[in-house]
Amino acid sequence: MKVGVILNPVAGGGRLKRHWLDIGVALKAAFGDFDLRETQAAGDGSTLAMDLAANGCGLVIAAGGDGTLSEVADGLIKGAAEGNRAALGILPCGTGADFARGVGLEGNFATTIRRMAASKGRAIDAGRVSYIDDHGALASRHFINIASLGVSGAVARAVNADERKGRVSAKALFYWRTVAEFIRYRFQTVRITVDNGEPIEASVGLVAAANGRFFGGGMMVAPDAELDDGQFDIVILRAAGKLGLVRDMRLLYGGRHRNHHAITILRGKRVTVEPLGNADLLVEADGESPGRIPATFEILPGAIMLRD
Incomplete structure (x- = not known):
């Protein structure tokens, strides 16, 4: 399965970006090679998610806060309407991270990645x-x-x-x-x-x-x-x-x-x-x-x- 990752480089005051070497190693160990994209401006997450889904990614991981996650979800919903379906993964790191808190994703990055890799997925609203x-x-x-x-x-x-x-x-x-x-x-x-x-x-x-x-x-x-x-x-x-x-x-x-x-x-x-x-x-x-x-x-x- 092709995997795409959308990284917000300023999420959490840049914490994801600073730890990206270790995170990237953990992602590759769990999923193999992946396609990494970075957001540069508001709305990029949606556009990038649509593009990754259209290019055959079966899983798109939002690496950032609630805003990044929301944009990626928006892009995946739009992509699904065009027949390009992809699942959503989360690497939470942001000001609020409230959605991640609600689904119990409050551990470290390595734990979150292992949990994501083992998940069979579930349909949510x-x-x-x-x-x-x-x-x-x-x-x-x-x-x-x-x-x-x-x-x-x-x-x-x-x-x-x-x-x-x-x-x-x-x-x-x-x-x-x-x-x-x-x-x-x-x-x-x-x-x-x-x-x-x-x-x-x-x-x-x-x-x-x-x-x-x-x-x-x-x-x-x-x-x-x-x-x-x-x-x-x-x-x-x-x-x-x-x-x-x-x-x-x-x-x-x-x-x-x-x-x-x-x-x-x-x-x-x-x-x-x-x-x-x-x-x-x-x-x-x-x-x-x-x-x-x-x-x-x-x-x-x-x-x-x-x-x-």
């Missing part, structure tokens, strides 16, 4: 989010873990612009950026429709369509989400006192917020969020913020074969 991009055009992208809107969009932009990224722990960086953005955040009113249900009008801080369980550097926002159940866990944070919500943020790290008075958790295959009044909320998908509402989130059952 992915998501597609449609939104308005920063130029005012309708756009869409795939995601593999969690897409959301509200304060999370502002946090994603702040974290990605933070010069300390890669030099401090992901948990600390996300926590302090979340607190800072939440304090300045303005609750806004939206209309939320899940599948064909009755629309919900609410002033919200967050709406998350979760395929995986973790986001934001270790927050277990959707503790009951499953990657292969064909639906999202939809987490809605309604407006409430900010000081109390900041205090209760600790509950997210252990997934202990299910019964919180400001939290509603639903399940569904399609979620639409429309602005009411002057609402203008940023969208986030797998740690990147590509645009704003209105937004639609759709589940794609079994869209990715994961070797984990």
Whole structure:
């Protein structure tokens, strides 16, 4: 089987790149020769994944953080639509690595590679989010873990612009950026429709369509989400006192917020969020913020074969 590897050379502050000699030896021992590509700019992961799949790679390994993984998954989904199917592998190293945390990939690189080589693969779901991009055009992208809107969009932009990224722990960086953005955040009113249900009008801080369980550097926002159940866990944070919500943020790290008075958790295959009044909320998908509402989130059952 041909294997391709897509490396983000700046992931984790360049940690993957610095250890690449040892990682490459471990990959070759597990898979034989492989085709290595490096990303240079945003969006490269998707293009490179499509190219590797089209050139006969049966496994494409995303070596980087959640953003790299999301782009590679996006490319593999697009490639599969053209008849070029390839499985997805993960070598996690990034600011959040939340998807990897959700599937239990928190060991060292050698252990992760051995586990990947032994895996028979499993079909998991992915998501597609449609939104308005920063130029005012309708756009869409795939995601593999969690897409959301509200304060999370502002946090994603702040974290990605933070010069300390890669030099401090992901948990600390996300926590302090979340607190800072939440304090300045303005609750806004939206209309939320899940599948064909009755629309919900609410002033919200967050709406998350979760395929995986973790986001934001270790927050277990959707503790009951499953990657292969064909639906999202939809987490809605309604407006409430900010000081109390900041205090209760600790509950997210252990997934202990299910019964919180400001939290509603639903399940569904399609979620639409429309602005009411002057609402203008940023969208986030797998740690990147590509645009704003209105937004639609759709589940794609079994869209990715994961070797984990």
